Amino acid sequence: MNSSRSKWEISEQGLSTSPNFQIMRKDKGEEMELSMQDIVLTGVVQPTGARLLVRHVFAPAGDRPVELVYAMMLPRDAALRRFRIVGERLDAKSELRPVKDARRAYERALEQGHLSVLAQQYRDGYVNLDVGNVRPGERVAVYLEVLAGVDLYDDGFRFRFPFTLAPCYHPHMRAAALDSETGELEFPEAEFGDLLLPPFKRDASVLHSTGFSLLLCLPQDIAKIESPSHPIRVDKVDSRRARVHLATDRDLPNRDLVLDARMTSSFSGVLCGTAPDQRMHFAAIIASDRFGKTDSVPRRVVFLVDRSGSMGGLPLQQAKNAVLACVGALSEEDLVGLVVFDNRTELYDSKLVPACRSIRQKLRQYVDAIDARGGTELLAGIQTAISLLGDQGGDIFVLTDGQVAATEPIIQNAKAPNVRVHCLGIGSASQDRFLTQLARETGGVSRFLTPRERVDWAAVELFASIGKPVATNVRVRLNGCPDCTIAPTPPRIVYSGHPLIVLGESAPSRGEIVIEWSDTERSKSITLPVDADPGVDGSTLRLLRGARLVTDLESQVVPDFEGHSGQRRKTRRAELLLKKLGREYGLANRYWALVAVVQRAGDRTGVLPETRVIPVGMPEDVWFGAYFPSCPRVSEEKPRLGPVPSIQARSPKAQVFETYVPSLPMAGRKPQEAVSSTLDLTDVAIQLAGLLEPDGGIPGASDEERLVATLVVLMFLVEQGHRHGPLRIHIENMLQFVDKHAAVRALRTVTAATTGQEWAPAQLQPILPPLSSIRPVYTELMELLRSCEATDDVGHSMERFRRVAELRARGLEQILSRLDRGDQIPGEWSSWAIQLLNERQLPLDEVWSAIDSVLKSSV
Amino acid sequence: MKRRRLTKSERFSLRELAERAGVPPRTLRFYIARGLLPGPTRRGRYADYGVEHLRCLQRIQELQAKGYTLGQIAQVLAGSSVRTSALPESVVWRHYPVAEDVVVMVREPSSPWRIQRIRSAVAKLVTDLNGESSTQKESRI
Structure with a gap:
C-alpha cells in the first residue's frame, strides 16, 4: 500500500497550497454566499488512466446546520475509491459499504446531529455527494479519490474531467425554468431513485470556482500538451512528465476540463507492475501503426445525426458540414x-x-434543411439505423451531444450482429462515459470534442479511420504467465489512430503477450514481453482496470421497464458481479457507497438540517432554452381558449405556427455569418471535400471544367497540407478521377501507340513515364492537334483535348509525384478554390494560365 | 409502504414518515427546505410529523406524475399568489388544423414527453378524420 499512500498524501499537499477566492456578485459587487466554495482537481494522468483527488470545500452561510448535495457525473471508465473529510479538529476517512447500510449510517448520523458524508452512485454515472450537518461557520473539505480512464490515441491521449453536468434528455423528465437564470431538471423517481440533479445556472460566474493541477506522465517524450477548454500553464518536470495548472486564478463550472497530451512518436509497450495483492497487473498498448492494412471493401454506412434542441447552433452546423x-x-x-x-x-x-x-x-439538400428541435431519442435512431443496415450489417456513424439519460438500454439495444456504432460526441460537458461505452460495446470507436474545436474535421478523420480497419479478427493470448486473466475482452477490430489496449493480471512472472490477427492472405502477429517493472505502480493499474470493469458492467444493468424487458438474466448477473467487484477492488458502484460519520462535541439530536443542492453552470455551448423553456406561470385552471383562427390550410397535415425550440444564436457566440466572413481555410477544405462526386471529381458543366476544378481543389488541398490528414481518402479519389479522365486516357492511348510503352496502372503512384521520354511524343501530338485546329467544330473539341493533353504532358506527373512525396505545391490556390466553392464556376482561361505558370516554374 | 388507517392524532418521526410514504428521508428534507412540505410540528429532539404530511406528499406525487417540476409544484401548492408580475405572462398556443373544419390547439411549452403524446394523439385524430389515405404521411413524420 506504500506507493498508493504516498501519492495520496503528495496530492493533498498540492491541494493545501491552492488559494481561496472570494466570489463577488457581478452586478452588485457583494460577496456571494455559496455553500460550496471551490472544486480543485489534482492527481496523476497516464495513458492507462488517471488517479485523481478532487477537493470540494463546503462552507455554507446561514444560522442553521445544512445538508449539502453536490451532483456530479463520472468521467469515462471511472469509479470512486474513497474520500477523506478534513475540517477544523476533524479528519475522517470513508468506508465502503453496501448502499443500504451506507444510507442507514448516514441517516442515523444526521438524526443524531453528527457530521456525515455519503457518496452514492446512481444510473448513468451520476453521483450525489451528500455532506450532512455542516454547522454554521464550519468549513469542511472533502477529498474524493476517483479513478478515471482517458481517450488513448497512438501518440498520446485526451483527458476529460467534468466540472459541470450537462442536462440530459429523458422522455419522462420534468424540466422548467425556475426563474430567468435557473433551470431545474428532474428524472422519474421510478428509474433514478432519489437522485438529485443540480439547479442549472445560466450564468456560471456566480458559482463556485474550479481549478486544477495535474501531473501528466507519458511513456515517451512529450511533444505538446494543450487544452481546448481551459487556459493552462505547463511546467515540465522532465522530458516525459509535466505538471499542468490552470493559468488563471480561477475558472467557472460551465464546462469540462479537456487536456491533450501528445508524444513525439507513437507508443507500443506493456506497462506492468506488482500490486499489494501479490499479483502482476499489466496494460498492453499496441499502436495501430504496428498493424498492417486491410483491403478496402465497399462500405455500408448510416449517418445518424442528432438534431435535438440541445444541438442547436454551432454544434449542429458543424455536424452537418461533417456529414x-x-x-x-x-x-x-x-x-x-x-x-x-x-x-x-x-x-x-x-x-x-x-x-x-x-x-x-x-x-446535400436534405442535410442542409436539418434544424435543431425536440428531445434526444437516440435509441429509436439507432434502431432505425440498424434495421436500415439489415442482416448484412455495417457501420453507424453517430453525431450527437450524447445528452441523454437512461443510457443502459441504449447500449444494450444498440448491439446487433455485424453492426458497429462509431460515436462523435460534441459538447462542453461530458457524456464521454456513455458514448465511449456505446462505441466499445458494439466494436466501434468514439471521439468526444468540445464545440470550441473543429467538429467537422474530427468527423472526417474518424470516418477515414473507420473505413479501413488496420486489423480484424484480433486475438490475444499470454505466454509464460501462469494463472492469467485478460479482462475486459479486447476488441476484435483495430482502427487506425486508435491503439489496441489489453488489460489483465497474472501471477508474477516473465512472459509475453501475443497479438494475432488475420490479414487478407495470411495471419500475422506481434509479440511483446511482459515483465514487472518496479517503476510502474501495480496497484494503480489494478484499480484502473477495476474501474473499467465496473463501468462496463454497469451498462449491463438494464432495469425492467416499458419496452426493455428480456434482459433480466443479464441484469441479475451484472448486479451480482458488481457486488463482488466492489468488494474485491474496493471501488464504489451502484451497489456500494462510501460513507463517513464524524462525531463532534456538542452534536445535538433531532435538529433538522436545511437541505441545499449545489447549483452548476449550464454547459457553455448548450442553449438554456433548449431544456428550460421559460414557462408561463403554472396554474391548475383550465386554459381559456382564444378565438379559433380561420382555416386557410388545405392540407390535413399539422401546421406549427410556433417552433418548439427557437433557433436563436447561442449566447456569447458569433452568428454563423460572422464566422464565415473571416474565412477559415479548413472550412473551405471541408466544404470542397463535400462537393466530391462518386468518381472523385468536382462537379462541373463539362468534362474539361470538371478536370480543371478537380485539379484546383487537389492543389489547394495539397497546398494546405492535407495530403496525409483526414482528407487523404478524398485526395486519393481525386487523383483517381484525374487519372481516369477521358482526355488523359486518350493521351495515354496515343502515347502507348507511338512509343510502344505500356503505362503503369494508376493508383497513387506517378503514372507517366519520365518526362524526357514523353517530350517527343508530346511535341508530335501537339503538331497533329495544331493541324486539326483551325477549321471547325472538330477543331474546337481538339482544342480542349490539346489543353488537357498539354497539361498532362507538361507537368501532371510532376504534380502527382509531388503529391506522393507530400511536398507543398507552390502557388496560391486558395482563392481559386474559394471562388469555386462560392460560385461553382471558374474563369477557365485564367485558371489554365495559372496552372500553366505553376507548371512552368516547376519544370 | 404500510397501508393502514391513520388517525388524525398519530405522530411519527422523519424516518417513519419516509417509510410510510416510500420517500427517502433526504428527499423529505429537501421538500421541507424548498417549502413544499411543512416542517415538523415541533422542533428539536421530539420533532414529529403527521397525517397532513402524508397528504401533502401524496399531492406532490400526483403533481409530479403530471410532469410538474418541484418549482412549479411549489407555485401550485402556494396558490396563485406566488410570483405575480405587472405584465401578464404570454401564452403560446400551437394550432394544428387537422381537417377542414377542425383545429386542435395545444398550449406551449410542454415537456418533450408531453409533446410526443400530443403529437401521436393528433396524428391519430388526423387519421380518424381523414381515413386511411393520410396514415402513411403521418407515420413518416
Missing part, C-alpha cells in the same frame, strides 16, 4: 443511409442507397 464532407469520401460502390432524429426519427430513404451523383446531391 457532407464524409459523404464526399464515399465511392460509387458504397451504400449509404441517413437518419436524423430528435424525439422523432426521419429517414432519408427507407433503404441504403448507392452513393452516386444524384443521391449525393439529394443528400
Whole structure:
C-alpha cells in the first residue's frame, strides 16, 4: 500500500497550497454566499488512466446546520475509491459499504446531529455527494479519490474531467425554468431513485470556482500538451512528465476540463507492475501503426445525426458540414443511409442507397434543411439505423451531444450482429462515459470534442479511420504467465489512430503477450514481453482496470421497464458481479457507497438540517432554452381558449405556427455569418471535400471544367497540407478521377501507340513515364492537334483535348509525384478554390494560365 | 409502504414518515427546505410529523406524475399568489388544423414527453378524420 499512500498524501499537499477566492456578485459587487466554495482537481494522468483527488470545500452561510448535495457525473471508465473529510479538529476517512447500510449510517448520523458524508452512485454515472450537518461557520473539505480512464490515441491521449453536468434528455423528465437564470431538471423517481440533479445556472460566474493541477506522465517524450477548454500553464518536470495548472486564478463550472497530451512518436509497450495483492497487473498498448492494412471493401454506412434542441447552433452546423464532407469520401460502390432524429426519427430513404451523383446531391439538400428541435431519442435512431443496415450489417456513424439519460438500454439495444456504432460526441460537458461505452460495446470507436474545436474535421478523420480497419479478427493470448486473466475482452477490430489496449493480471512472472490477427492472405502477429517493472505502480493499474470493469458492467444493468424487458438474466448477473467487484477492488458502484460519520462535541439530536443542492453552470455551448423553456406561470385552471383562427390550410397535415425550440444564436457566440466572413481555410477544405462526386471529381458543366476544378481543389488541398490528414481518402479519389479522365486516357492511348510503352496502372503512384521520354511524343501530338485546329467544330473539341493533353504532358506527373512525396505545391490556390466553392464556376482561361505558370516554374 | 388507517392524532418521526410514504428521508428534507412540505410540528429532539404530511406528499406525487417540476409544484401548492408580475405572462398556443373544419390547439411549452403524446394523439385524430389515405404521411413524420 506504500506507493498508493504516498501519492495520496503528495496530492493533498498540492491541494493545501491552492488559494481561496472570494466570489463577488457581478452586478452588485457583494460577496456571494455559496455553500460550496471551490472544486480543485489534482492527481496523476497516464495513458492507462488517471488517479485523481478532487477537493470540494463546503462552507455554507446561514444560522442553521445544512445538508449539502453536490451532483456530479463520472468521467469515462471511472469509479470512486474513497474520500477523506478534513475540517477544523476533524479528519475522517470513508468506508465502503453496501448502499443500504451506507444510507442507514448516514441517516442515523444526521438524526443524531453528527457530521456525515455519503457518496452514492446512481444510473448513468451520476453521483450525489451528500455532506450532512455542516454547522454554521464550519468549513469542511472533502477529498474524493476517483479513478478515471482517458481517450488513448497512438501518440498520446485526451483527458476529460467534468466540472459541470450537462442536462440530459429523458422522455419522462420534468424540466422548467425556475426563474430567468435557473433551470431545474428532474428524472422519474421510478428509474433514478432519489437522485438529485443540480439547479442549472445560466450564468456560471456566480458559482463556485474550479481549478486544477495535474501531473501528466507519458511513456515517451512529450511533444505538446494543450487544452481546448481551459487556459493552462505547463511546467515540465522532465522530458516525459509535466505538471499542468490552470493559468488563471480561477475558472467557472460551465464546462469540462479537456487536456491533450501528445508524444513525439507513437507508443507500443506493456506497462506492468506488482500490486499489494501479490499479483502482476499489466496494460498492453499496441499502436495501430504496428498493424498492417486491410483491403478496402465497399462500405455500408448510416449517418445518424442528432438534431435535438440541445444541438442547436454551432454544434449542429458543424455536424452537418461533417456529414457532407464524409459523404464526399464515399465511392460509387458504397451504400449509404441517413437518419436524423430528435424525439422523432426521419429517414432519408427507407433503404441504403448507392452513393452516386444524384443521391449525393439529394443528400446535400436534405442535410442542409436539418434544424435543431425536440428531445434526444437516440435509441429509436439507432434502431432505425440498424434495421436500415439489415442482416448484412455495417457501420453507424453517430453525431450527437450524447445528452441523454437512461443510457443502459441504449447500449444494450444498440448491439446487433455485424453492426458497429462509431460515436462523435460534441459538447462542453461530458457524456464521454456513455458514448465511449456505446462505441466499445458494439466494436466501434468514439471521439468526444468540445464545440470550441473543429467538429467537422474530427468527423472526417474518424470516418477515414473507420473505413479501413488496420486489423480484424484480433486475438490475444499470454505466454509464460501462469494463472492469467485478460479482462475486459479486447476488441476484435483495430482502427487506425486508435491503439489496441489489453488489460489483465497474472501471477508474477516473465512472459509475453501475443497479438494475432488475420490479414487478407495470411495471419500475422506481434509479440511483446511482459515483465514487472518496479517503476510502474501495480496497484494503480489494478484499480484502473477495476474501474473499467465496473463501468462496463454497469451498462449491463438494464432495469425492467416499458419496452426493455428480456434482459433480466443479464441484469441479475451484472448486479451480482458488481457486488463482488466492489468488494474485491474496493471501488464504489451502484451497489456500494462510501460513507463517513464524524462525531463532534456538542452534536445535538433531532435538529433538522436545511437541505441545499449545489447549483452548476449550464454547459457553455448548450442553449438554456433548449431544456428550460421559460414557462408561463403554472396554474391548475383550465386554459381559456382564444378565438379559433380561420382555416386557410388545405392540407390535413399539422401546421406549427410556433417552433418548439427557437433557433436563436447561442449566447456569447458569433452568428454563423460572422464566422464565415473571416474565412477559415479548413472550412473551405471541408466544404470542397463535400462537393466530391462518386468518381472523385468536382462537379462541373463539362468534362474539361470538371478536370480543371478537380485539379484546383487537389492543389489547394495539397497546398494546405492535407495530403496525409483526414482528407487523404478524398485526395486519393481525386487523383483517381484525374487519372481516369477521358482526355488523359486518350493521351495515354496515343502515347502507348507511338512509343510502344505500356503505362503503369494508376493508383497513387506517378503514372507517366519520365518526362524526357514523353517530350517527343508530346511535341508530335501537339503538331497533329495544331493541324486539326483551325477549321471547325472538330477543331474546337481538339482544342480542349490539346489543353488537357498539354497539361498532362507538361507537368501532371510532376504534380502527382509531388503529391506522393507530400511536398507543398507552390502557388496560391486558395482563392481559386474559394471562388469555386462560392460560385461553382471558374474563369477557365485564367485558371489554365495559372496552372500553366505553376507548371512552368516547376519544370 | 404500510397501508393502514391513520388517525388524525398519530405522530411519527422523519424516518417513519419516509417509510410510510416510500420517500427517502433526504428527499423529505429537501421538500421541507424548498417549502413544499411543512416542517415538523415541533422542533428539536421530539420533532414529529403527521397525517397532513402524508397528504401533502401524496399531492406532490400526483403533481409530479403530471410532469410538474418541484418549482412549479411549489407555485401550485402556494396558490396563485406566488410570483405575480405587472405584465401578464404570454401564452403560446400551437394550432394544428387537422381537417377542414377542425383545429386542435395545444398550449406551449410542454415537456418533450408531453409533446410526443400530443403529437401521436393528433396524428391519430388526423387519421380518424381523414381515413386511411393520410396514415402513411403521418407515420413518416
